[in-house]
Amino acid sequence: MSNTESDHADASADRTDRERTFGDYGGQYVPEALMPALQELEDAYERYVLENEDGFMDEFSERMRDFGGRPTPLQRADRLSERYDREIYLKREDLVHGGAHKLNNALGQVLLAKYMGKERIIAETGAGQHGTATAMAAAHLDMPCEIYMGRTDVNRQRPNVYRMRMNGAAVNPVEAGSGTLKEAINETLRDWATTVENTHYVIGSVVGPHPFPRLVRDFQSVIGAEAREQIREQAGRLPDSVVACAGGGSNTMGAFHEFVPDESVDLYAVEAGGSSLDIDEAAGVAPNSATLSTGTDGVLHGALTKLLQTDDGQIVESHSVSAGLDYAGVGPELSRLVETGRVTPTSVGDDAALNGFHRLSNLEGIIPALESSHALGCVEANHEELGDLVVVNVSGRGDKDLETVLEETEKRDLDAAPDVEVFDA
């Protein structure tokens, strides 16, 4: 965290941080009732985050150190380096308190809400990672907290529901639609439209209306800021490439942001290819979440960005074996960085992600989240294009995914998987 203050001094000098859009992407496509709250948040973002008023960023950094466990290590992966015949370094966000990078943003926003004088926290969650991070942060900072979670996700992510409740949060199941992340966001927006005067909505990724994409990115940018300093110290130079998985894109932007000005560093956003990259228009279903790779421009959840949608503009149901990547939109800044060519989107299907999961578990003794496993699957498939020095963001740990992985592995013939049928013997 040693360079956080200087990073933010740089950021406040950059006037583009106060713009509502990234090129054409972004904006504020929300009901009128929310606009004053967004303006209030913009004001708080500028004062506390960009200008460190009242020492906000100092307190955030201290709490991320003492409560969150930062900085996280940048670790050379010896056996992967040998396998791919190049230097592979892992940014260990799986070691952040709660087991994922999500706390960086959740703690930042809950603290910001406190500085703003808000009395209540709400958040959406898909797989439950952002919900658990928000519940932890809210307990830590003594704020009442309610989490909206789709019914399907509540049923398939029971342990995370229990964790949120243990931390004192109320979990509200959302019955609408397919009962996943998209519906949870819709319902949280509806709550916020009703309670906006005393409530802060802790959005879970670099999505939503301005200023959320910038705010969340700035709280997450500690990932890349640390990694950039660490790789220079450990390898003596900047990496040739940084690889991160992308759903909504918060770990992606967090890992990339500090490297964006470093033109020698290639940035790869790895999306969930699911089982196929085609959209079934008639059924309104995409068997993938590869928004940057295959999506088209449109407006969802407050921002103009790339979306998985039908020709008419209806949002389709996305799919991934990894619940945390399963979203039909993506952060508007990533859409812009792909448009300008600074970020290269790529996708990895369910099978390759599962192999990535098993390979890291087996070779390095690290069980990665299924989301992060997509980044590892990309390294396996494309290592020859990644240069000699590669940083891979391990955005979270995979304990939460064990049930899914066992179930999905049994259905497949995966070259990196152990024989899971003997696990119960």
Add this chain to the structure above:
Amino acid sequence: MSREPRASRSERTGNEVTRELRTDGGEQLAATDSNIEAAIRENHPALITYITAGDPSLEDTRAYVEALDRGGADLIELGLPFSEPTAEGPTIQAAINRALAAGTTPAQFFDLVDDLSTEAPLLVMTYYNMILQYGPSEAARTSKAGAAKPQNKPDVRPFVERAADAGLSGIIVPDLPAEEAGPLRDACDDRDIDLVFIVAPTTEGERLDRIMSQVSGFAYVQARLGTTGARADVSNATHDSLTRLAGYDVPKAVGFGVSEGDHAAEIVAAGADGVIVGSALVDIIADHGAGDAPAAAELEAKARELKRGARRGREEAPEPEQP
């Protein structure tokens, strides 16, 4: 059936009628009213009704629109369903889901509007993505793995052109605040379509001025924070909002939670030029299946009750506005 005579949609030439506007100095100025403003001023206090197109089918929607027209609705909003209706409460969410399940598309929606001939001007209420994506360039936006995608930037104009050609008089977009409305405002101006903005209980000061300078047709006064849905009372926020808006010479109609004739009376008595009713009508539709004739009769009766309530409110209003 007792109703005041109204100029019908088909009788008007173009979308504007001239009216005399009296300014503070007593000077006579010629100003133009849009179809929508004329409908509100001539039928003051106005009843504005919302139903979701395609719920439960577009054929039923046709019958319901005609019933509301007969029942005294002065403006009729038709919802073009979008899969993520974040401004709606459970009642209208369910209606939108029924309409989408029935396969309602923008193309079919406009075909229906082409065929409708109501006395009440029609508006479309939909989310911004539906407006952005409408257009003939389907091939250009079809997403296929591996195929090169000639991505057209989405554009609001094809939707506005089609809406104007179908005879729609106005557009309401619940997720489009004034800050983002420039392109749609320009496209609507070019085709003399009104763009109605929502004024929320949280809207005040400079934001209120900005919205009121952009609004046309009427200001949609959101009666309370939250989402759409029938409520049992009229909120204090309604009175506060009408007070804040009193100085602006734009018709004000109040929606979000209005479900009974008595609400309509109270809202008009508080100074509104119209009331907007949606969920209470959608509740009636939800109680009936496709092709069920009593639904239309109940909608007509409900419209009469609401219109009577609004008129009763006018008797109690402090300073009734003359058409």
